[in-house]
Amino acid sequence: MTDGEHTAGFGASWDRYVEDAKAAGQAWPGDDWGDETLWRAWFDRLFVGFGVDGWQRAVEIGQGTGKYTKFVLDAGRAELLACDVSQRFLDLCGERLVDDVAAGRLKLTKIAEDDPASVRDVAERIGWLGSVDAVYSIDSLVHVPFTFFASYLLQATEILKPGGRFIATFAHGLTDAGQRKLIADVGRVVRAGGRPETGCFHWIAPELLERTAATIGFRVEICDADPLHGRDGHFVATFEDPQAAKSARDAAR
Numbered sequence: 001m002t003d004g005e006h007t008a009g010f011g012a013s014w015d016r017y018v019e020d021a022k023a024a025g026q027a028w029p030g031d032d033w034g035d036e037t038l039w040r041a042w043f044d045r046l047f048v049g050f051g052v053d054g055w056q057r058a059v060e061i062g063q064g065t066g067k068y069t070k071f072v073l074d075a076g077r078a079e080l081l082a083c084d085v086s087q088r089f090l091d092l093c094g095e096r097l098v099d100d101v102a103a104g105r106l107k108l109t110k111i112a113e114d115d116p117a118s119v120r121d122v123a124e125r126i127g128w129l130g131s132v133d134a135v136y137s138i139d140s141l142v143h144v145p146f147t148f149f150a151s152y153l154l155q156a157t158e159i160l161k162p163g164g165r166f167i168a169t170f171a172h173g174l175t176d177a178g179q180r181k182l183i184a185d186v187g188r189v190v191r192a193g194g195r196p197e198t199g200c201f202h203w204i205a206p207e208l209l210e211r212t213a214a215t216i217g218f219r220v221e222i223c224d225a226d227p228l229h230g231r232d233g234h235f236v237a238t239f240e241d242p243q244a245a246k247s248a249r250d251a252a253r
């Protein structure tokens with residue numbers, strides 16, 4: 001096998017993405033995805049609509065340079081744990097939100113992409129299990145195979161308090177724009193070996209996410225296409241069945 005890229009892992013691919021973007025003069029790699037209008041619309045629908053101003057604790061998966069991290073911090077008084085597989089993204093987010101880190105409101109932690117308890121174990125170390133208002137991930141789980149998405153849902157059942165929310169975007173393969181991107185990306189993604197920094201999406205249908213979330217103990221609130229952009233999926237679910245979650249976690253071990 002000659003693909004050093006794959007054995008180096010997704011974290012290394014994202015580190016490279018950051019280095020290339022910095023070399024090209026971008027201050028905050030990732031701010032080129034979408035624009036402020038789209039970010040705000042998503043934030044209003046997925047976070048403001050689910051009580052972000054009253055959250056005490058939240059966990060972010062794949063914060064990048066932290067544009068949604070900042071929105072959450074500014075919306076209320078929540079303490080935030082942000083976890084990412086890329087050390088470069090963690091470093092830049094720490095630089096961008098240096099005041100929040102210094103104030104103790106933001107903790108940034110590297111996680112291993114091959115650890116099915118990665119975020120759960122960090123939450124346990126800081127004493128947050130069962131106490132978090134929301135676990136969220138925007139524009140990140142579109143890039144991972146669905147089993148990794150399911151792993152974060154499972155982990156969230158030990159992190160969230162009852163009634164807590166899992167909020168995410170997903171690669172919705174059934175929208176017209178999703179179909180166009182899937183087809184348009186074929187050559188580029190296959191030639192690049194599916195490396196995530198190429199924008200490789202892992203497409204799913206919303207029914208798969210709805211069914212999996214229900215199996216794991218969530219009540220699905222939103223699982224549809226973003227009404228503004230019409231391409232990516234929006235997902236919000238409330239954690240409500242600890243017994244179903246325990247059965248799923250036991251079956252996963």
Ligand SMILES: C[S@@+](CC[C@H](N)C(=O)[O-])C[C@H]1O[C@@H](n2cnc3c(N)ncnc32)[C@H](O)[C@@H]1O
Nearest residue numbers: 014030062063064084085086089113138139140
């Ligand atoms: C497209 S960026 C999105 C960043 C940020 N959420 C935003 O919207 O600007 C994808 C992020 O997910 C991170 N990531 C990739 N795979 C991950 C995984 N398995 N677990 C956690 N984070 C991951 C990347 O390092 C990167 O920070």
